[in-house]
Amino acid sequence: MVDTVSPTGPAGKAGLKPDDIIVSMNEKPIKDGDELVTKVADLPVGSAATFTVDRNGKKIDFRVPIGERSVVWQGEAQISEAAQPETPTGPGPQMKGLAPAKFGITIMRLTEKERQDLGIEDSSGVKVVSVDPGSFADDIGMQEGDAILSVNRQAVSSPDELMKVQASFKAGQPIAVHIARSSIGGRHSPPQRYYLSGRLPSN
Numbered sequence: 001m002v003d004t005v006s007p008t009g010p011a012g013k014a015g016l017k018p019d020d021i022i023v024s025m026n027e028k029p030i031k032d033g034d035e036l037v038t039k040v041a042d043l044p045v046g047s048a049a050t051f052t053v054d055r056n057g058k059k060i061d062f063r064v065p066i067g068e069r070s071v072v073w074q075g076e077a078q079i080s081e082a083a084q085p086e087t088p089t090g091p092g093p094q095m096k097g098l099a100p101a102k103f104g105i106t107i108m109r110l111t112e113k114e115r116q117d118l119g120i121e122d123s124s125g126v127k128v129v130s131v132d133p134g135s136f137a138d139d140i141g142m143q144e145g146d147a148i149l150s151v152n153r154q155a156v157s158s159p160d161e162l163m164k165v166q167a168s169f170k171a172g173q174p175i176a177v178h179i180a181r182s183s184i185g186g187r188h189s190p191p192q193r194y195y196l197s198g199r200l201p202s203n
Contacts, residue, residue, distance in 0.1 A: 002053075014064045020053040027052070037176040037195045038152075040066065103142070103166065103177075104135020107159045110147055118180040118191045123157045124149050125180065140177070140196040147180040149193075174199050 002011075002020045022030050026049055030036050043049055048065045106129045110118075115125060125147040131137050148156060152175060156162040169175065176197040183189035 010065045011062075014051075014062045015060075016051070016053065016062055016064070017055070020055050022051055022053050023059070024052040025049050037197050038174060040197070042174055103137040104132035105137045105142065106130045107148070107162060109158060114147070118147050118182065120147065120149070120180060124155045126156050126159055126162050128179075136175075136198065136200065140175075140198040142177065142179065142196055143181065145182060148177055149180055150178040152176055169200060171200055 002016060002018055002022065022036060024030055025036065025039055028039075030039070040049070043066045048063050051062045051064055053060055053062065107126045108129055110120070110125045110127045114127060115121075118125070128137075128142060128144055128146045128148065130144055131142050148162060150156060151162065151165050154165050156165060174197065176195050179194055179196060181192050181194060183192055
C-alpha cells in the first residue's frame with residue numbers, strides 16, 4: 001500500500017494516490033515493498049513502467065517514468081539511481097565507537113532513546129553520523145541522523161553487521177536501504193520510513 005505520494009514526483013504526476021495498493025508492475029505481480037524496490041531499481045533511468053493499483057476495489061493502470069533521483073513513494077519506496085560511491089577517508093582518527101562504511105557514511109550504534117524516538121521496537125538499526133558529499137549514500141538521499149534498518153532485506157543492528165553485509169556487494173548491484181527518519185514536522189510528528197535505492201557503479 002502506498003502511504004504518501006510526493007505530488008512533484010513521477011508517481012504523483014502519473015496519478016498515484018495515498019492508500020493505492022500496488023498489485024503489479026509491467027503485468028508481473030508485486031508481493032511487497034521490498035520486491036517493488038528491487039524491481040524498480042533494475043529499470044534504466046529514462047524508461048517507464050506500468051503499475052497496476054487497486055483503488056477502492058477498482059484496478060487502474062499508471063505509466064510512471066523512471067527518474068534518476070526522483071521516483072518517490074514516501075513510506076513505501078524511494079528509488080533513485082546511484083553514482084560515484086566513496087569510502088570515507090579524511091585526516092585524523094575516527095571518533096570512538098564510529099565505523100566507516102563504503103557507502104560513504106560514518107555510522108555508530110543507536111541509543112535506546114534514539115530507538116524510541118524513531119519508533120524502532122526491535123534491536124535493528126544503525127545511526128548515520130555523517131554522509132560524504134558526492135558519495136553513493138549522498139546520491140540516494142541518505143541524511144545525517146537516519147537509522148539504517150536493513151540493506152537488501154538483510155537487517156542490521158550494529159556497525160559490524162552493516163560492514164559485513166556491504167562487503168558482499170558487487171559493482172552494478174542494485175542496493176535498497178530501508179531507513180527510519182525523524183519527521184520534518186518536529187518532535188510531535190511521527191517518524192517516517194523510506195527505501196533509498198540505487199545501483200552501485202561499475203567502476
